[in-house]
Amino acid sequence: MTVKLGANRYGKAETRLVHVVKDGPVHHLKDVNVSISLSGDMEAVHLTGDNAAVLPTDTQKNTVYAFARKYGIGQIEVFAQRLATHFVATQEAIRHARVEIEEYGWRRQGPHSFVRDGGEVRTCLIHHDEDGRTTVVSGLKDLVVLNTTGSEFHGFAVDGYTTLEPTTDRILATAVHARWRHAGEPASYGTSYAQVRQALLDAFANTHSRSLQQTLYAMGERTLLTCEGVCEIRLALPNKHHFAVDLSPFGLTNDNEVFYAADRPYGLIEGGVLREDAPDAGFAWE
Ligand SMILES: O=c1[nH]c(=O)c2[nH]c(=O)[nH]c2[nH]1
Numbered sequence: 256m257t258v259k260l261g262a263n264r265y266g267k268a269e270t271r272l273v274h275v276v277k278d279g280p281v282h283h284l285k286d287v288n289v290s291i292s293l294s295g296d297m298e299a300v301h302l303t304g305d306n307a308a309v310l311p312t313d314t315q316k317n318t319v320y321a322f323a324r325k326y327g328i329g330q331i332e333v334f335a336q337r338l339a340t341h342f343v344a345t346q347e348a349i350r351h352a353r354v355e356i357e358e359y360g361w362r363r364q365g366p367h368s369f370v371r372d373g374g375e376v377r378t379c380l381i382h383h384d385e386d387g388r389t390t391v392v393s394g395l396k397d398l399v400v401l402n403t404t405g406s407e408f409h410g411f412a413v414d415g416y417t418t419l420e421p422t423t424d425r426i427l428a429t430a431v432h433a434r435w436r437h438a439g440e441p442a443s444y445g446t447s448y449a450q451v452r453q454a455l456l457d458a459f460a461n462t463h464s465r466s467l468q469q470t471l472y473a474m475g476e477r478t479l480l481t482c483e484g485v486c487e488i489r490l491a492l493p494n495k496h497h498f499a500v501d502l503s504p505f506g507l508t509n510d511n512e513v514f515y516a517a518d519r520p521y522g523l524i525e526g527g528v529l530r531e532d533a534p535d536a537g538f539a540w541e
Contacts, residue, residue: 308348394434475528494522
C-alpha cells in the first residue's frame with residue numbers, strides 16, 4: 256500500500272491582542288483574537304522533517320503584534336487582509352493564507368476607562384491566495400435575542416415518539432451566529448457591520464414566527480435586501496427553549512408567564528440565504 260500527504264495547513268491560533276491608541280488623554284481600545292492558517296509547499300516538513308519552508312508560528316504571532324504597532328488594527332477585515340497578503344507575498348512556499356479574527360467590544364466609560372460589552376462578538380474570515388484572489392466573510396456570534404410572544408410552532412410531523420404539544424404562543428430565543436459574504440469591498444466594513452446587525456435584529460423582532468426556520472429565512476432575506484454588497488449570509492440559530500412551568504400542583508395558573516430556561520439539548524437551525532446572482536463563493540467559507 257502506498258500513502259501520500261493530504262490537505263494540510265498550519266499557523267498560530269488565537270493570538271490575543273489588545274491595542275491601545277493614545278490620543279492625548281483620550282485612549283482607544285481594540286481587543287481581538289487572531290488565528291492564522293498558512294498552506295503551500297509543505298511536503299518536505301511532513302515527509303522528511305526539512306523545516307526550510309516553515310515560517311514558525313511564533314513568527315506569525317510576532318507579526319500580528321508588530322503590524323498592530325505599525326499600522327493599527329482599524330476594521331478587522333482590513334487588518335486580516337494585511338496579514339494574509341503579507342505572508343503570501345513574502346514567503347515563497349506559502350500559497351494561501353486564511354486569517355480569522357474575533358473582536359470583543361468595549362464601551363467607553365471615560366477617557367481611559369472601558370466596560371466590556373457582554374454582547375456579541377464580531378468576526379471575520381479572510382482567504383488570500385498567490386493568484387491575488389481574496390474573499391471576505393464578516394460575521395457576528397452570541398447576539399442573544401428573545402421575543403416573549405409572536406412565536407408559534409404547530410402543524411409539524413408527528414410519529415410514535417412525538418410528545419411535543421403544538422403551540423400558538425411561546426418564547427422564541429436564540430443566540431445569533433451569522434456570517435455574510437461580501438461581493439465587493441464596502442465603503443466601510445464598520446458601517447456594513449452595523450447595517451447587517453440592524454437588519455438581523457429588525458427581522459427577528461418584526462417577524463411573526465411559525466418556526467425558527469421561518470425566522471432564519473426572514474433574517475437572511477432582510478439582510479440581503481437592505482445591505483448593499485452582501486451577496487450571501489449563513490445563519491446558525493440555537494433554539495433556546497423556554498418551557499412554561501406547570502404550576503397546577505400549587506393551585507396556580509401559568510399563562511406563559513413563568514418559564515424554565517433550558518440550556519441543553521437545544522434545536523440547532525442552520526441555513527443560508529443568497530442572491531440569485533451571487534458570484535461563486537470559491538474558498539470563502541472554508
Ligand atoms: O421553531 C422550531 N423549529 C423546529 O424544527 C422545532 N422542533 C422542535 O421541537 N421545536 C421547534 N421549533
